[in-house]
Amino acid sequence: MMFKQNSTSGNSNGNGADRPRGSGDAEKRTQAWDALLDFWAEPDREELTEKSTEEPLEPKKTRGNDLKNDRLETSEGKSSDLAQPNLDSELDPEGLTLGLTFDDLEQLLGQTPQDSPQFDSLLSGDRLPEDSEEDISPPISTWAQKITKFQPSPSDRTETPSFYDDDWPSLVDTELDTELDTKLDTKLDTKLDTKLDTKLDTKLDTELDTELDTKLDTKLDTELDTELDTENLPALFESLIEPAVSPSQTPQIETPSLVEEIEESQTIAPPVSSSLEPQKTPPGKQNSATEPVKLDNPPMVHSTTNPSDTNPAPDMPVSALSSSSPEKVTPQTNEKSEKSADRKNPPPPPSRQSKGDRQRQNGSGGRKTKPKTSSPASSGLFKPRGEELDDPLKDLRDFLLTESPKLEAPKIPEEEEIDIPNLITFENSLKRLHELEQSAPTTAKPQKAQTQPKAQTQPKAQTQPKAQTPPKSQTQPKAQTQLSKTKIDLKPMLGELETAAKSLSEEEMMRLHGTIEELEDKLSALEDRVDEPTEVINPLVPLMVQLLKMKVGVSQEAVMEVMIPIIDEVIQKRTQQNRGAMSAAIADLIPEAIAKEIQKSPQEIAKALGPEMASAICEQIKVDKDAISAAIGPEMGRAIKQQIEVEKDAMVDALYPVIGSTVSKYMVEVVSAINEKVETTLSPEGVIRKIRAKLQGVSEAELILQESMPVTVQAIFLIHKASGLVISEIQPALEQRLESNMLAGMLTAIRSFVNDCIAQSGEIAELNEIEYGDSRIILEVAGYCYLAVAVKGDPPQPFVKHLRRTLGQIVQKHGREMEEFEGDSETVPTAIPALLEKIIPPPPSEKKSSPTALLSLLGAIVLLVILPWGYFQVRGYLNQRMETRIEDALVDLEASSYTELEPIVRGKKVTLTGRVPSMEIKNNAMTMVQGINPKLEVDNQIAVVQVPPDPAWVATSIELVTSLLNRERDIDITAAYSPGKVILRGGVAKLEDYSTIINAFQKLPGIDTVDRSQLLPEVLQKRLYFEEASSRLTSEEISSTLVPIQRFLNEYPELRLKIIGHADPTGQSENNQVLSSERAIAVRRELERRGIGAERLEAISVPEAPPDVAAEQPLKWSRCVRFELAFSDE
Amino acid sequence: MGKISKKICLIGDFSVGKTSLIRRFVDDQFSDEYLSTVGVKLSRKVVNLKQGEKEEEKLVELLIWDIEGQTQFKSIAPAYLQGAKGAIIVADVKRQETMEHLRDHLDLFFKINPKGWVIIALNKSDLISEEKVLQLSHSNNQFQADYPQVIATYATSAKTGKDVNDLFHELAASMLVAV
Known part of the structure; x- marks a missing residue:
């Protein structure tokens, strides 16, 4: 249905002239239809109907699909079954298209004899005499052209592969093959076909190859389509035509093989090409990316231009061409020929199959391609279709030659849609032609005849190419193979041909010659006619895609080779033209x-x-x-x-500058400080800290930490409160000086800000401190100035107090200057910096009581202990040694001493102790010690001890002495002995004896004292007795007792006298004391009165009885005064 | 010779170019970016007031308080003006209202610092024609009459640097003289 609509519309729109004719010449159409019916083979018709009625007749389509290989049978069967009804039913649409075609056909029939006689002769061979054939045969060529011309729509720019998979030549080929009855015919046809094909194909292919590029380009660049097509296609086709025209320039060839002809045609093309080239080149130059390829690559151009001079020798050019032509060219021609050979070679079945494909695709693929087939070029090409072919072609050519840049894009769709039916009709008509050939056996003969010379020359022709090919074979091996292939195909036919040729008479031969000549003339004429570029282009156009495809299928490498050099340029160009589209495509x-x-x-x-x-x-x-x-x-x-x-180290290195220098350094500092504190734990400081920690209730560690972060004053500023200008500043020489005025200003601003914004209204609050990290700025505010102290560490309380005190002093003393400060540093009293200076605490003295000091102290102590001890030890040892030696020396003396003699050595001093009986031994001991070491200082403390004599022995000796003394006349003494004492009693007449007696007893050993008080001279032995309780002396007693005493004392004036008064134990003791005393004094007085010096008399009172008077003796003996001599030594 | 330091303030409406003037004066730089000053920004520059070869060097350290501009919602904090010996009151020639506010700023400044010196800067003078500039500075001369301590009125441009240095130098010189 679509076809119908499209076709009609296409006619009306695309070509106004076409339509009226189509509809107006209904009669003509029907006539043509009848003629067609007569001539047309069933299958073709069936195909037509099938195609045209494809949509409504789905099953058929599928069947076509299914029975690809058996297409002939099925189609025939189908045709018998369905063709007729279909025809009837679909007559209207079909009729229209068919009618159109046939109009054209008839027109062509009328025209072509003059226009293209070559084709007639070529295709129909000897059929010329027969009118019917003659009528029909010419159209074949034109049809072929037309078919191709009207097919371009899909082929032009469709990628749809299937539709023209097997393009019409092969189709016709196969159709003819199958349908020709006689082998001759078949052979002829095939030959013709091959020739035609090869001619067309090779040329087409080459052009198509180049065109492929354009195609690619056009595909890439949809926008450029119209331009490219209009500009390039004509040019292309012109270049295509060149070879086609060439045959006309080889009229003299005697029985040349068609192959040769074809090859020649390739060579002879130049004139046209050269003439056309200038026209082509401009666009090529303009569009270097796309077109140059076309121009450069087409072998034709090169090959033709080169051998153009060698035209005269048809054989030679080939070799010359092949040999001389650039190598680049040859492969392509090879491929082309190969392709054509390939196309030809495949036996009928594949072609049938492909036909089936085509059939199937006519419906589906054809339709698909419809939208795509919209090129002005094609439309331009189609234009002439309905009209006189010449006119539009001329127009086209004119257009091409004049390089009119663009064609008005006509209503393409309609036309293109017409094309498909047209194509079909043309195909069919072509087939019909073949059928005609079939039906006319006579035609076969002339063909045979025509081929006979060929057959005769065939070996030559075969060899010729071969002979020629050797040079070619180097460059064109494929061409050779192609030829050989055709040869192979032809062989059986050739055999038959030969047999047929034998049967031919000479006349016939002659006639054949004539015919051939005619044929050639016609061919050349046709080629001249074909000279019109579009005429040739048109048939070629639809082939291009197929050719391309085939080419790709056959020799991908070659196509690739052609495309490779330019593909990047193509993309580049496209990118330049439309980035968006390109990126979208690639994206x-x-x-x-x-x-x-x-x-x-x-x-x-x-x-x-x-x-x-x-x-x-x-x-x-x-x-x-x-x-x-x-x-x-x-x-x-x-x-x-x-x-x-x-890599740990790398990270450490990377981070070290940051962490290492801050954290670690800080930590080291803190830790070392803490260490220090811990070290001094037992120091007085440590003890104090411990006590402080206890008192303040904080941990000792906290205190240590506090202490280990020392307070350093970084800067002190005295700042004017209002203006924020620095009055005075102290900055200890630290590594970094603070920008005093900036800092002061900022502090002032902050203060103001805090006062304004943070402090509650009505309240006067001050900013006291700004903390940052471990530093802080302490602010102490007075009336007109304030003190800002930047401190690192936690300032201790005394420091802050000192601060306040200082500020107080400054304000008190210099308040006025503060108030009036206006930024001039000269107005600041010099006392202020001095005061500020004092705030800075002295740097903590480096009292590093290192452990070494402690150790040395300990060592000293140890030394102090050990050295003396050692000294004494050594000395003691030495002393002891000396002592031992001395002791050893003194052993000799021990026998004569009472105790052991002990030497005590103290260095050089030796003390000797012990007791010896005599001085002699003592001195001996000393001498002995000094004999050991003369330097020794000897302290001889040895005591010389007298042992008390035996009392018995003493008493004996006393008795002995007493008796010896008593032998004297004037001596009468007794001696009483108590240990150590001798009491002498008695009297001596002469005082001289007295001392002798005492000396005698004193010399006795064992007598320490000699009691001589009772040893008295006779005069003194008399006692004066008194009456009871009286101290009065009687005159008798004085004269008898005291006078002798008086004379004795006068005689010995050196003697002194003790007068001892006694009393009896009766009476009171006080009275006795007085009595005894009075009695002694009375005696002394009497003696003094008698002239004795008082100093010689001593009165002593003893208020008891005298020692020699016992208690039982008469009391009178006790009331007495007795005398004793007083010795000065007592 | 002792160092003399003076505090000066820049007062004016927001975005009249106070900070830009200071930046031009101190760093000799200019930027079109507008960065609103928050609170106070301090700058410092030592100015040599030596005039001629023979004269002794006269160094004055200027502590320039760039005070947050007055906006509709926030007036200038008087505390920041305290102790300023001089002030530059800035207006934007392109904004009439900023010039109308000049008198308010003058009053505020003299109220706090009766002995201060003031120079008026009509900034952004590069944005208007020269005639207009002249006209404007002329019309603002009345301040000098009304306030004896208003030294001068300058049409400045922080962008081109026009009169900026002169402005500061003149103010610095004036401040050394007691009122």
Whole structure:
């Protein structure tokens, strides 16, 4: 249905002249239809109907699909079954298209005899005499042209492969093959076909190859389509025509093989091409990306231009051409010929199959291609279809020659749609032609005859090409093979031909010759006619795609080779023209392509992307700051961890400047400070700290920490409160000086800000401190100025107090200057800096009581202990040694001493102790010690001890002495002995004896004292007795007792006298005391009165009885005074 | 010779170019970016007031208080003006209202610093024609009459640097003289 509509509309729109004719000449149409019916083979008709009625007749289509291989049978069967009804039912649409075709056909029939006689002769061979055949045969060529002309719509720009898979030549080919009864005919046809095909195909192919590029371009560039088509296609076709025209210039050839002809035609083309070239080149130059390829690559151009001079020799040019022509050219021609051979060679079945394909695709593929077939060029080509062919072609040619840049794009769709039916009709008509040939056996003969010479020359022809090919074979092996292939195909036929030729008479031969000549004339004429570029182009147009496809199928490499050099340029050009479209086209593929490439060679991709990675990230950061960090962020930790695992040192090095210099340094400081504190734990400070910790209730560690962070005053500023200008400043020489006025100003601003904004209204609050890290700025505010002290560490309370005191002093003393300060430092009293200076606490003295000091102290103590001890030890040892020696020396003396003699050595001093009986031994001991070491100082403390004599022995000796003394006359003494004492009693007449007696007893050993008080001279032995309780002396007693005493004392004036008064124990003791005393005094007085010096008399009272008077003796003996001599030594 | 330091303030409405003037004066730079000053920004520059070869060097350290501009909602904090010996009151020649506010700023400044010196800067003078500039500075001369301590009125441009240095130098010189 679509076809119908389209066709009608296409006629009406695309070609106004066409339509009226189509509809108006209904009669003509029917006539043509009848004629067609007569001539047309069933299958073709069936095909036509099938195609035209494809949509409504679905099953058929499927059947066609199913029975590809058996297409002939099925189609025939179908035709018998269905063709007729279909025809009837679909007559209207069919009729129209068919009618149109036949109109054309008839027109052509009328025209072509003059226009293209060559084809007649060529195709129908000897059929010329027969009118009917003659009528029909010419159209074959034109039809062929027309078919191709009207087919272009799909072929022009459709990629749809199937529709023209087997383009019409092969179709016709196969159709003819199958339908020709006689082998001759078949052979002829095939030959003709092959020739025609090869001719057309090779040329077409070459052109198509070049066209392929254009096609590709056009596909790539849909926008350029129209321009390209209009501009390039004509040119292309012109170039295509060149070879086609060439045969006309080889009239003299005697029985040349068609192959040769074809080859010649390739060579002889130049004139046209050369004439056309200038026209082509401009666009080629303009569009270097697309068109130059066309121009450069087509072998024809090159090959033709080169051998153009060698025209005269038809055989030679080929070789010359092949040999001389650039190598680049030959492969392509090879391929072309090969392709044509391929196309020809395939036996009927494949072609049938392909026919089936085509059939099937006519419906589906054809329709599909419809929208795509919209080229002005094609439309331009189609234009002439309905009209006189010449006119439009001329127009076209004119147009092409004049290079009119663009054709008005006509209503393409309609026309193109017409094309399909047209194509069909033309195909059919072609087939009918063959049938005609079939039906006319006579035609076969002339053909035979025609071929006979060929057959005769065939070996030659075969060999010729071969002979020629050797040079060619180097460059054109494929051409050779193609030829050989055709040869092979032809062989059986040739055999038959030969047999047929034998049967031919000479006349016939002659006639054949004539016919051939005629044929050639016609051919040349036709070629002249074909000279019109469009005429040749048109048939070629629809083939292009097929050819292309075939070409691709057959020799992909060649196509690739053709395309490769320009494909990048093509893409580039396209990119220049329309970036958007190009990127859109490629965009889809890029991710996948990259993925593939990454899979294939990740290194390459990495290399390619690597250099741009950084800038890409930078760019992304510019676009979206957070994106990259968000992407990398979560991995950061792991990355660092990984890096640490991989190379710890690098990380340490990287971080060291940051962490190392801050944390570690700080920690080291703190720890060392703490260490120090711990070291001094037992120091007085430590003890004090312990006590402080107890008192303040904080831990000792806290105190240690506090102490280990020393307070350093970094700066002191005295700042004018209102203006914030620095009045005075103290900055200890630290590494970093603070910008005093800036800092002061900022502090002032902050103060103001705090006062304004933070402090509650009505309240006066002050900013006291700004803390930053471990430093702080202490602010002490007075009336017109304030003190700002930057302190590192926690300032102790005394420091702050000192601060306040200082500020107080400053304000008190210099308040006025403070108030009036206006930024001039000269107005500041010099006392202020001095005061401020005092605030800074003296740097803590470096009292590093290091452990070495402690140790040395300990060592000293130990030394102090050990050295004396050692000294004494040594000395003691030495002393003892000396003592031992001395003791040994003194052993000799021990026998004569009472105790052991002990030497005590103290260095040089030796003390000797012990007791010896005599001085002699003592001195001996000393001498002995000094004999050991003369330097020794000897302290001889040895005591010389007298042992008390035996009392008995003493008493004996006393008795002995007493008796010896008593032998004297004047001596009468007794001696009483108590240990150590001798009491002498008695009297001596002469005082001289007295001392003798005492000396005698004193010399006795064992007598320490000699009691001589009772040893008295006679005069003194008398006692004076008194009456009871009286102290009065009687005159008798005085004269009898006292006078002798008086004389004795006068005689010995040196003697002194003791006068001892006694009393009896009766009476009171006091009275006795007085009595005894009075009695002694009375005696002394009497003696003094008698002239004795008082100093010689001593009165002593003893208020008891005298020692020699016992108690039982008479009391009178006790009331007495007795005398004793007083010795000065007592 | 002892160092002399003086505090000067820049007062004016927001976005009249106070900070830009200071930036031009101190760093000799200019930027088109507008960054609103928050609170106070301090700058410092030592100015040499030596005039001629023979004269002794006269160094004055200027402590320039760039005070947050007055806006509709926030007036200038008087505390910041305290102790200022001089002030530059800035207006934007392109914004009439900023010039109308000049008098308010003058009053505020003299109220706090009766002995201060003031120079009026009509900033952004590069944005208007020269005639207009002349006209404007002329019309603002009345301040000098009304306030004896208003030294001068300058049409400045922080962008081109026009009169900026002169402005500061003149103010610095004036401040050394007691009122």
